[in-house]
Amino acid sequence: MTLVPVTYKGGIYQHDIVTDLIEDLGGYVVQKHVLAQEVVLQCFVPKDDIELIREISRPLFGEVTDSPLVGTEIAIVSPSLEIHHLPHPSCDIAEYTRRLGAKSNMVGMARGVGKRIAAINDEERDVINEHDIAVFGLGNFEHCIEYKMPNLRRGIEVPIVLCGGPDKEALEKIVDPPVDGYVGNVGRFMHRTKEADELGKLDEIIAEITRVLEKRREEIAKDPLSVAxxxxxxxxxxxxxxxxxxxxxxxxxxxxxxxxxxxxxxxxxxxxxxxxxxxxxxxxxxxxxxxxxxxxxxxxxxxxxxxxxxxx
Amino acid sequence: MSSVEYFEVECEEKKGAEYYRQIANDVLLDHNLLRVINKLHIFIDPKVPLFVATGTLKKITSLVRVRDIANVNPLEGKITLVIAEETYLAPMMKIFWERFGKEHVDQPDRFTVILYDVTEDPKAIEEIVIADPSKNLFKDLIYAFRCIAPEGFRLRKETFTSTRFSFAASENLLSEDIDQIIAEKFALMGETP
Known part of the structure; x- marks a missing residue:
């Protein structure tokens, strides 16, 4: 039985029917949010039974959507927690992944700033390694990213998705050894992401994270976990x-x-x-x-x- | 950036320059500083690394006096001030307390201040200086440039006068020829040192 991550959105009225159904089918509810009259369930359900859940929740006006990030914990790593990187773009990325079901944590480094002086300490490294994936949000200059990336990634064993100002191709060229994912044209900026092209960039980040996580899922499937x-x-x-x-x-x-x-x-x-x-x-x-x-x-x-x- | 006469970001990396142009615009707009900047030239060299911002300022509004924010009406031994603009009310009250004593200053409501038994000429009261916006302006400008400059550039050299400013920052010691670089950037804008 393959379990797939989905999000259920519906009214609070009789939502326990859906919760019970998911559990009876052998699925799991990972997170449940009750917002006024609405319920959002992030859950794992058997692949073959998604239609059944749709069928049963139809009279309740429930909606079942794929959300590949459910059941993952993502570290959004930013060089610091200063105004230069927060709330945009780091928080924007964190919030966007959260909407799609991931649990995202912000990791602000103590000394991740600058070029020569950028460094990661053991606590930050260990905290990042406790996540499924680390999304690095770096700056706008190729030269700078090239110089500091080897320092910042030292000891990190989880897959890394690198976001930076230069183009994706440029990022691929300057990072050695390569990391798992790259998203270009998302460097440091000081305004909220609300234009269509900026939201498109966030979607691109999500797509890249999803791709990297899918690969990781496949690897795990080769030697499955003893228990879900x-x-x-x-x-x-x-x-x-x-x-x-x-x-x-x-x-x-x-x-x-x-x-x-x-x-x-x-x-x-x-x-x-x-x-x-x-x-x-x-x-x-x-x-x-x-x-x-x-x-x-x-x-x-x-x-x-x-x-x-x-x-x- | 329409109100700025000259605005350039100079950097070897084209893309980086473009982003920094956007950042500078956003920050200055957020802090409401575009109205005071006349020319601005930003130079970034990520290889050194060095960040230099030079520019000229528009004429900064003069001192704020009591007459700018309130109407002064002398009446039967007391002077009533009707406040039109609250922004500088607090510094004004502070000055009144120091000058006349708290027992002579009363504020019955938000928009009224009454001075009792004050011998001073109402005309003189009108002329009391209560704030100097340019003092805060420099603080705001420095803060804004710290936001614009890449993070971690903690070694800075700033010069701010009433007409022009320069801001240089790096994570390393600033080189000895920094003054020369700043002068060059001023020259690019058509300004002589």
Whole structure:
């Protein structure tokens, strides 16, 4: 059964019918937003059953759309958190990915600015490595990007999408070794993206992120994970009731190969490791429960089938 | 940028120059500074790296006096001021308090200030200077250029006079010939040092 990421939008009235249906079909609701009279569900559903969900939600005026970024956590890396890069363009990109279902985090570097002085520190590197993909929003000059990119990407193991002022071809030429994705003509600017061509650029960034993530999904499919991250999310929500008291927008953040749990590591790590998934297999058996570099959160990295020999 | 007589961004990288033109325009527009700039030449060399902005200013509006923002009406031992423009009300009150004492200054509502037992001539009160917009203007200009300049260029040299300004910034020590570079840029605009 292949699960595909979709977004359901509909009225709040009787939306639990849809939620139940998704769960009965073996899908997972990753995020649920209730906005006044509207509900937005970001979920994974079996590919063959999308039509069925459309059918059943039609009387409720529900709408099911593909959203390839659901279930991913994206780091939007900006050289600093100064006015030069925020709120435009970094926040614009972050917000746009969020609309399409991703959980995006802004990573502002302490010393990512300038040319010669640009650097990344170990905390930033580790935080970025906890994400599925890193989107670097750099400046307008070829020469500058060429000079500082090797410093900024040092130690980063997740795929990188590089956004910069020069053309895509120019970016491809100057970055060595190549990164996974490039989007040109999106450098530093100081106004809101609202013109059609600027929104087109944001769409281009999304397309590039999607392409890179698709590639990563394919790689994961070759050696599937022992358990689906969304399933662990539901399990933890049931068995570790403390998560229900967390006020973060996404107390459990689903990633492609794991899960971020926004509970203190020291107190809850053991409890989470001992949660039984099925037939005596616990979360600790199929995954690594590690302290996250982001606050005192927990990060769960699910082991692939080749390491555990189980898929549940 | 229609109100600016001369506006150029000089850079080896054409695309970069184009972006910086847009950035400069956005920032100056946001800070409402286009109206005071007459000529502007920005020079960027990402190889050094160096950012230089030179320009001339339009005549900056003169000092703000009490008569510019209020009507002064002397009446039976008290002087009533009817405020037309609130922007400079706070600095005006501060000056009145210092000059006449708090017990002589009253503000019954938002648009009225009453001075009791003040011996000063109402004409003289009208002439009191309450603000100098050009002081803030320089601060605003420096802030705007810090926004326009590439980030991380922390070593700066700025000169602002009432008619012209120059702003040079880099992440490295500014070279010794920086004054010469600035003079060259002024010359490009047709300005002699």
């Amino acid at each position: 991250p969304a399933r662990l999310m539901n399990l933890i929500r049931e068995r570790v009731p403390a998560i229900l008291d967390v006020t973060s927008p996404t107390p459990l953040t689903v990633q492609m190969k794991g899960l971020r749990v926004k509970l203190p590591y020291d107190t809850f790590a053991d409890a989470i490791r001992k949660v039984e998934i099925e037939d005596g297999i616990t979360i600790g058996d199929v995954s690594e429960v590690l302290p996250s570099r982001m606050r005192d959160y927990i990060i769960i990295r699910i082991k692939p089938f080749s390491e555990t020999n189980v898929v549940i």
